Amino acid sequence: MSGLLALWCAAVALACAVLAVTRPVIVHALIWLVAALLSLAACFFALGASFAGAVQVLIYAGAIVAVFVFVVMSVDTSAEARGRERERLATGWRRPAAAVILVAVPLVAGLGVGGPALVAPQGTAQGSLGALLFGPWALAIEVASGLLLAALMGARHLGRRGAGE
């Protein structure tokens, strides 16, 4: 039951992701992106990983895409802009699609060899996750936080140059 539900959510997520890439109006693309992220969260819930699901909603659909919105809301949405975007989409999909096939075909083939990889629903213990993140993976967490700090300082630098002029 929950396996079927997860597969259904995954199919919805995939459809939303395709729509997100192919919409000519960028805010519509963002709506489909949020729908895809939420379907993925529903997928996590269906598989019993409610921590991952809740964090997916909170951080991706809630916070990260809200940052995108800042930039995107001021983007040109006139008829010419839509036309330009359609032109680009008409020819521009081939190389990304080739890249996806290159990655996806071996991945799906590998999953097929390994048998159905659906996990039975189980409770998640945030304690053991925390112990993993701050134990064996502590170095990776620190490296990621260093990267974020660098990005933050970069953004600050770029923003300051504009204000000084």
Next chain:
Amino acid sequence: MSLTATLLLSVAVLVALIVAAGIFTWAERRLLGFLQERLGPNRVGPFGFLQWVADTVKLIAKEDAPPAGADVAAFRLAPALAAAPVLAGFGVVAFAPGLVVADLDMGVLFVMGMLALTVWAMVLGAWGSRNRYAMLGGLRAAAQMLAYESFLGLSLMGCVLLAGSFRMGDIVAAQQDGAWFILIQPLGAVLFFIAGIAAAHRLPFDLQESEQDLVAGFMTEYSGMSFALFFLGEYIAVLLVAALFTTLFLGGWAGPILPAPVWFGLKVGAICALFVWLRAALPRPRYDQLIGFAWKVALPLALLNLLVTGWIAVGDAP
């Protein structure tokens, strides 16, 4: 709980919430009237109690048309997005021992996620209306959400740490053994309350729809049932924040003599009254003050609170 019982309970909660939101609009207007030394609505029914029914009928009857040049898909999607997430958020709230639609082990995180999603309603409504006032309101909403959501989560982590669980029922149970968490976590409670006002977009943190400078912000172009859905979302968000505050800091359903759901309702009602009182008492801050307070004062305080709570919790652990 069986599937039928879950379905029945969720329908009951849904209907109760919509009625409660309607009654809340009447109670707020009466209380605001009292606080501002005027009468408030007092014509329809006893003490004007049926005013919210009359308003609902009026809103259903009104024409609801998107403005010329609007992005109709986004314009229509936004009101639904305002009401649906907060209604879903109530799915994990425990009204009494065992009386919860979905007893999720990540209940508190789920509610936070649902509150964060309401920003989409404002942003899409603002963008879809093709209106400059609405657009400014939408941008303000997005920035405010990022600023206040960050310490909303951190301010309640102290309670989660002390209870050792994100589940609503466990957090209430943890307070039954000792004191209410508002006594152990006073700083966390104050910060959570401030963030909760911002998350529910209530005065004094409602700059995305402040009438004096933005007409009605992201809601400017809405009328009829679309407008009503935005309103429903806002009032249910207040109820949700109040329910979360009750669960985290006021011992949830615990109380003497009266049955558990009644205590829960009384506490939520008291918090809602506090929301209305603050609306009558406080002016809006300037927008830069609002965002500056969140990042420069509240976020560091929430981190400090979590750090100290962590020390104590680790010190107590065997």
